[in-house]
Amino acid sequence: xxxxxxxxxIAHRLAILAYIAFALFPLFWLLKVAVTPNDLLYxxxxxxxxxxxxxxxxxxxxxHSAFPVFFRNSLIVSGSTAVIVTILASLSGYxxxxxxxxxxxxxVTLMLLTQMFPLVMLVAPIFKILSPLGLTNSLTGLVxxxxxxxxxxxxxxxxxxxxxxPKDLEEAAMIDGATQFVAFRQIIxxxxxxxxxxxxxxxxxxxxxxxxxxxxxxxxxxxATFPVGLLSFVSKFSVDFGQMMAAGVLxxxxxxxxxxxxxRYLVQGLTAGAVKG
Amino acid sequence: MAYAARHEGLxxxxxxxxxxxxxxxxxxxxxxxxxxxxxxxxxxxxxxGISYAFRxxxxxxxxxxxxxxxxxxxxxxxxxxxxxxxxxxxxxxxxSVFLQFAFGLILALLLDKPFHGRAVAQALVFLxxxxxxxxxxxxxxxxxxxxxxxxxxxxxxxxxxxxPTNILSDPQLAMWGPIVANIWWGIPFFAITLLAAxxxxxxxxxxxxSIDGAGPxxxxxxxxxxxxxxxxxxxxxxxxxxxxxxxxxxxxxxNGGPADRTQIVASYIFTQAFKRLDFGYASAIAxxxxxxxxxxxxxxxxxxxxxxxxx
Amino acid sequence: xxxxxIANIKKSYGTHPVLHDVDLKIxxxxxxxxxxxxxxxxxxxxxxxxxxxxxxxxxIRIAGRRVNDLAPKDRDIAMVxxxxxxxxxxxxxxxxxxSLRLRKTAKDRIATVVAGAAAKLGLDPLLERRPRALSxxxxxxxxxxxxxxxxxxxxxxxxxxxxxxxxxxxxMRAEIxxxxxxxxxxxxxxxxxxxxxxxxxxxxxxxxxxVVQQVGSPLDLYDRPANLFVAGFIGSPGMNFFEGNxxxxxxxxxxxxxxxxxxxxxxxxxxxxxxxxxxxxxxVVLAGHGPETLLATVDLVEPTxxxxxxxxxxxxxxxxxxxxxxxxxxxxxxIPVRFPAHYLHFFDAEGRRV
Numbered sequence: 001x002x003x004x005x006x007x008x009x010i011a012h013r014l015a016i017l018a019y020i021a022f023a024l025f026p027l028f029w030l031l032k033v034a035v036t037p038n039d040l041l042y043x044x045x046x047x048x049x050x051x052x053x054x055x056x057x058x059x060x061x062x063x064h065s066a067f068p069v070f071f072r073n074s075l076i077v078s079g080s081t082a083v084i085v086t087i088l089a090s091l092s093g094y095x096x097x098x099x100x101x102x103x104x105x106x107x108v109t110l111m112l113l114t115q116m117f118p119l120v121m122l123v124a125p126i127f128k129i130l131s132p133l134g135l136t137n138s139l140t141g142l143v144x145x146x147x148x149x150x151x152x153x154x155x156x157x158x159x160x161x162x163x164x165x166p167k168d169l170e171e172a173a174m175i176d177g178a179t180q181f182v183a184f185r186q187i188i189x190x191x192x193x194x195x196x197x198x199x200x201x202x203x204x205x206x207x208x209x210x211x212x213x214x215x216x217x218x219x220x221x222x223x224a225t226f227p228v229g230l231l232s233f234v235s236k237f238s239v240d241f242g243q244m245m246a247a248g249v250l251x252x253x254x255x256x257x258x259x260x261x262x263x264r265y266l267v268q269g270l271t272a273g274a275v276k277g
Numbered sequence: 278m279a280y281a282a283r284h285e286g287l288x289x290x291x292x293x294x295x296x297x298x299x300x301x302x303x304x305x306x307x308x309x310x311x312x313x314x315x316x317x318x319x320x321x322x323x324x325x326g327i328s329y330a331f332r333x334x335x336x337x338x339x340x341x342x343x344x345x346x347x348x349x350x351x352x353x354x355x356x357x358x359x360x361x362x363x364x365x366x367x368x369x370x371x372x373s374v375f376l377q378f379a380f381g382l383i384l385a386l387l388l389d390k391p392f393h394g395r396a397v398a399q400a401l402v403f404l405x406x407x408x409x410x411x412x413x414x415x416x417x418x419x420x421x422x423x424x425x426x427x428x429x430x431x432x433x434x435x436x437x438x439x440x441p442t443n444i445l446s447d448p449q450l451a452m453w454g455p456i457v458a459n460i461w462w463g464i465p466f467f468a469i470t471l472l473a474a475x476x477x478x479x480x481x482x483x484x485x486x487s488i489d490g491a492g493p494x495x496x497x498x499x500x501x502x503x504x505x506x507x508x509x510x511x512x513x514x515x516x517x518x519x520x521x522x523x524x525x526x527x528x529x530x531x532n533g534g535p536a537d538r539t540q541i542v543a544s545y546i547f548t549q550a551f552k553r554l555d556f557g558y559a560s561a562i563a564x565x566x567x568x569x570x571x572x573x574x575x576x577x578x579x580x581x582x583x584x585x586x587x588x
Numbered sequence: 589x590x591x592x593x594i595a596n597i598k599k600s601y602g603t604h605p606v607l608h609d610v611d612l613k614i615x616x617x618x619x620x621x622x623x624x625x626x627x628x629x630x631x632x633x634x635x636x637x638x639x640x641x642x643x644x645x646x647x648i649r650i651a652g653r654r655v656n657d658l659a660p661k662d663r664d665i666a667m668v669x670x671x672x673x674x675x676x677x678x679x680x681x682x683x684x685x686x687s688l689r690l691r692k693t694a695k696d697r698i699a700t701v702v703a704g705a706a707a708k709l710g711l712d713p714l715l716e717r718r719p720r721a722l723s724x725x726x727x728x729x730x731x732x733x734x735x736x737x738x739x740x741x742x743x744x745x746x747x748x749x750x751x752x753x754x755x756x757x758x759x760m761r762a763e764i765x766x767x768x769x770x771x772x773x774x775x776x777x778x779x780x781x782x783x784x785x786x787x788x789x790x791x792x793x794x795x796x797x798x799v800v801q802q803v804g805s806p807l808d809l810y811d812r813p814a815n816l817f818v819a820g821f822i823g824s825p826g827m828n829f830f831e832g833n834x835x836x837x838x839x840x841x842x843x844x845x846x847x848x849x850x851x852x853x854x855x856x857x858x859x860x861x862x863x864x865x866x867x868x869x870x871x872v873v874l875a876g877h878g879p880e881t882l883l884a885t886v887d888l889v890e891p892t893x894x895x896x897x898x899x900x901x902x903x904x905x906x907x908x909x910x911x912x913x914x915x916x917x918x919x920x921x922x923i924p925v926r927f928p929a930h931y932l933h934f935f936d937a938e939g940r941r942v
Contacts, residue, residue: 012387016402020401020402023461095303099304107308127336147318148319175666209409252412
């Protein structure tokens with residue numbers, strides 16, 4: 001009986017370890033190739049760690065390539081999208097959480113439907129609409145598009161955070177002498193701060209990862225976001241593996257940082273999005 | 278007694294008009310910015326896209342734009358590449374969803390029991406979810422590349438492959454590349470959702486079942502599964518729609534190749550719009566995809582009604 | 589401090605009415621308890637007075653001023669919530685002073701008032717703590733402290749004790765009563781607990797189904813319930829009811845359905861009228877001989893420590909009796925019971941007291 005139990009525990013730990021290895025191995029390999037000097041890359045192809053590690057690829061990518069520009073563009077786009085979406089979603093999420101109003105059902109249905117239908121359908125028409133406005137090949141255009149795509153999901157997320165704050169608190173504040181807006185600012189908002197941070201994180205991560213629309217809407221290097229830049233680099237210089245992977249590691253950094261930020265809220269985020277990745 | 282009912286039928290006293298207007302419009306003011314954005318950036322293009330399906334819209338041809346009726350759909354009916362992409366979509370979606378779910382469920386069950394270091398283990402196994410999809414695609418493409426990746430060599434050493442070649446360029450095997458990447462990337466989604474559902478199951482149910490004499494397998498079958506069933510159903514249904522539209526990994530890893538062997542409908546639409554700049558034809562395919570997804574959703578709704586009525 | 593006049597107040601959600609023409613005059617310094625089962629409209633009425641619910645019809649005046657359209661903040665009232673509604677991100681002191689800070693009261697004045705309230709409620713050592721770090725009873729005190737620093741025109745309490753365990757509830761009940769004695773503030777207190785209502789109120793307003801059933805002093809409601817609802821709601825264990833007929837004659841009698849009858853000196857009723865007879869368990873006399881004595885079967889004996897509740901039946905009707913006599917702990921079989929005439933209540937077919 002006891003041996004059986006010990007066996008179960010060992011099997012459980014081994015299974016967990018296998019999952020961790022599977023989850024981390026690709027990222028580990030990315031890092032490994034990124035620090036392998038070119039002369040060792042082919043001779044030590046499948047060694048788990050090169051006999052000599054160097055940061056030369058990072059150095060090259062940061063100083064002699066366009067990646068810092070891509071990185072900056074992506075930061076601008078994802079950062080602005082996250083901020084704007086969070087503001088809009090706070091407002092609409094608050095309304096969904098606190099008010100009963102005519103048309104609410106239709107609004108929620110519309111927002112749910114936008115999460116369901118294939119966004120790839122919109123690639124062509126959005127290009128056609130943005131082009132005469134001068135919003136193709138522009139970071140502003142991307143921000144507008146990403147903001148619209150992320151608002152529904154962020155609204156549901158913010159609504160779930162507002163729902164977690166008892167209505168009594170606002171009412172107590174209003175009896176204590178606050179107007180509705182003051183109650184919102186001094187009582188509700190401070191209590192929603194973790195929710196706001198989580199929403200920022202989710203939207204940032206989503207915008208940072210978006211590929212199809214940035215491929216379609218951006219052409220020049222100057223406005224390219226990280227995915228566009230990396231993909232065009234891959235198709236042009238497909239032998240500089242070390243540099244590509246060094247760039248890949250750089251793209252991973254903000255994603256990992258935000259992952260740490262929103263880890264606690266993953267469940268809430270995934271259920272609010274329901275169908276979002 | 279002071280409570281006697283008096284003043285029968287006094288007209289209700291209404292608050293002043295301005296206050297009423299302000300109160301009534303507040304929810305609309307809060308939601309207006311989001312709504313306007315959704316309508317202009319999502320609904321208007323959707324309608325426009327539907328109209329493109331019946332027009333000749335080619336970006337590089339200034340004389341295009343005319344109404345062509347059902348021409349695109351006639352061309353589509355003859356388009357072997359489209360039908361192949363339909364079959365590929367089924368294969369891609371079915372394999373991805375099933376394997377993501379199976380591995381996700383096992384992971385959720387493993388993480389459900391408390392153990393030393395669970396929080397860290399959880400953070401590590403969920404990390405792939407945060408990796409941008411384009412990077413996940415590139416990363417796996419590199420792992421499958423015999424020049425820098427270990428996988429072909431390992432498969433060769435184990436005798437599974439006769440040569441350490443890149444499966445992404447093998448027409449028979451290429452689809453497995455994006456599917457494996459998708460499984461790696463999507464396990465956390467299922468695991469997180471199912472873990473949350475698992476932890477919502479009241480613990481005393483298990484205790485009651487043990488006292489009633491149920492073994493571990495019986496407890497799983499009679500308590501865990503029935504409690505998880507609604508979550509499993511809804512997650513799989515929604516995920517199916519989402520993954521069938523998810524073209525990022527394919528575009529990054531194989532671009533539909535070799536010889537269209539990995540082209541799914543969503544990536545085919547993107548290729549038509551992005552590479553050939555044929556917006557009309559791309560929109561026609563998109564419309565068919567939308568119709569198929571609607572039919573699928575409708576089927577689900579009907580199935581659900583049927584199951585409910587059976588009980 | 590102020591009087592509160594509620595005239596002909598109506599409330600409905602859409603077409604669904606929840607309050608029907610409530611009239612109530614509360615005088616300066618009075619402690620009024622709104623009591624009733626859940627869903628009776630008592631909380632809605634309180635929230636309308638606070639300004640948290642709109643008024644569908646009628647008029648609310650605080651200190652003579654019509655407040656129907658005033659925002660809660662302009663009504664100068666304080667409220668204690670069932671959930672306490674303490675601001676989780678503020679310390680106890682900040683919670684208590686929030687209203688004063690919103691009114692831009694001078695800093696030193698705030699400090700004095702908060703210190704005074706804290707001393708009164710025994711909160712001095714907790715002033716810098718967050719609500720999260722307090723026990724249920726302490727949170728309850730902070731909620732009270734937040735109300736009293738304001739010196740508002742009136743205090744509103746919305747089931748303030750229902751989240752506490754029985755012992756704390758008893759203790760806080762006494763403290764609320766003491767506080768009211770000290771401050772003499774007009775108070776409206778909502779509860780579903782009839783003991784709270786009896787012990788705290790100057791006047792009880794019993795409500796059911798959105799209609800006021802009776803207004804009066806606690807003993808009024810106990811001794812002379814206006815209808816079956818009030819009779820059954822006030823008192824624990826609840827009043828016993830028997831269905832039957834009134835028989836006029838040389839000796840007036842109440843005839844139960846199983847044929848038992850009780851002689852009465854009752855109010856004049858028309859002969860053979862259908863009435864409900866009510867008697868409180870503590871008024872049932874468990875002894876006697878003579879014509880008015882009945883033989884009841886003992887079904888169950890429930891010792892409460894303080895006394896004994898006997899579950900009895902008389903023909904088909906079951907009822908309860910309460911006694912302090914411990915010899916009844918072993919009661920079984922049948923025992924003689926008597927319903928003294930001056931403790932009997934009568935209600936007509938519509939449930940009104942006669």
